[in-house]
Amino acid sequence: MKLKYSLILLASAAFASCQDFLDRYPLEEPASSEFYSNEDELTLAVNGAYRSLYWLSNDDVPYQLFIDGATDIVYIRGTYANMTDMRRGEGSAETATFKTIWDTFYGYIARCNNLLDNMHNARGRVSETFYNRIEAQARFLRAYNYFYLVNLYGDVPFAEHVLDWQQPRLPKSPKAEIVARLYADLDFAKDHLPAKWTGNDAGRATRGAAFGLKARIALYANDYETAAAAADSVIQSKAYEIYPSYEKLFRHSGAGSSEAMLYMPFLLGTQTNQIPKYVGTRLANCYSIIVPTQVLVDMYQCTDGRRIDRSPAYDPKKPYENRDPRLGYSILYPGQWHAGYKFEVHPDSTKTSAVINGETVRINNTEVTNAYGTFTGYIEKKYYDESDVPGKITQCELNFMLMRYAEVLLTYAEARIELNRIDQSVIDAINAVRQRKDVMMPAATLSMSRDELRELVRYERTIELAMEGFRLLDIRRWKIVEHVLPGYMLGKRTKADWYTPVVPAFSDYGKPEYPDESIFQKLGFASFNRDIQYSWPIPQAEIDRNPLLKD
Incomplete structure (x- = not known):
């Protein structure tokens, strides 16, 4: 067996x-x-x-997906x-x-x-x-x-x-x-x-997973010596490699790849999961419960490696163009096609397009007409394989990765940066993640300062590992909870300001800040509570x- x-x-x-x-x-x-x-x-x-x-x-949904809902990058509808x-x-x-x-x-x-x-x-x-x-x-x-x-x-x-x-x-x-x-x-x-x-x-x-877990535990304990050494043991073993396609990494083809170091297996007839049901769009008969936030969307850099408030490549009228490709691979945003449906969330888009029996037709847009459509205007794409038949929405066999090589590389880089032992191995670790074949973001270089590299590796942890259950523990150990969580959770744009161009500023802690939050619907106010957060x-x-x- x-x-x-x-x-x-x-x-x-x-x-x-x-x-x-x-x-x-x-x-x-x-x-x-x-x-x-x-x-x-x-x-x-x-x-x-x-x-x-x-x-x-x-409902057999990994808690790692829910726990990001205690942070700024994921909104969870209801009391889940x-x-x-x-x-x-x-x-x-x-x-x-x-x-x-x-x-x-x-x-x-x-x-x-x-x-x-x-x-x-x-x-x-x-x-x-x-x-x-x-x-x-x-x-x-x-x-x-x-x-x-x-x-x-x-x-x-x-x-x-x-x-x-x-x-x-x-x-x-x-x-x-x-x-x-x-x-x-x-x-x-x-x-x-x-x-x-x-x-x-x-x-x-495996031996590599043991080293990887030791590196993770050490990083979260701020024991950078141990974290760097354990992560380096994984790297030097050459047992793992970055999967070339981030887009396919969280589908069946990538879930068992050489990047996956430890995973939660599922199999029809024994145990399955309902991840697609919780993250998918209403158009695909899903719940739109666990959804990415506007804050997360705006954190993705432009293709020139700059934040959207600094990059000439950013056009607020076309906010999803010229962006880190991982945005489109991880998050379903308006105008994209997914699972045979065109995703539209404007309040007047009561109809949308769908491919049915090989033909494009107009259908009722339940992502707009249903009261429980996405509250942020976005949908998570990770761990939703479009090749699965509709029945797999509630009986999904897609393995959930608990540890992957990209995390280990970023652990090694961060630990060495914090130790101020920056050499080409640190740059190589960052670039192995950042320059995956279907990502190819601008490379880190040795000419970058320690502060610039620290900011970059934190960006990579936030974006590369988004919606995988790391954000809460990361913002805790970085001591930035009180700087990124308080304030309103911002939902979809209001109809009157749907097309109003806006470019957020960013705080010293990487939080997008908007000149006028009234253009967004509000999804609840967060206060800082050290005893909980x-x-x-x-x-x-x-x-x-x-x-x-x-x-």
């Missing part, structure tokens, strides 16, 4: 996770005295731990995942999403610890190589879960073993201490995982159970 089946099907049936991980012993676990004693049982157990990769909403409240600084320790996410990660950590605590039963019964690879995968997956916990919540309880049911409560451990323990897990993992899995094992964590509060229900979690 292939790993894709194993991860999705077997794991969901085995090893029920401990939802109240910090409060009680997982009584549902198999008898440790008998289990974990042979290759089949260890494989089943580690496949259960791989469920860690499936951080999903109720409470992200709009978080962006506005309105959450609290009672917010349900905080507890749901907390329980999810600790539940998966419990699975990993259960395996690690009991796999000794198999010593002498399986080969040392097999045994070490099982342990390496479990430690990798535990580190993956802790990465999110420490970066979303800050200091949290750290458990490396299944808790004693008589003394289940743990105090918080400082983030720095947890990070050091995660390094140890990932060092073990990289020493025992293969560079590549083959056959039925393809898709498991720099780290999420530990759920009150957990504090009530465990007083050691109080500040």
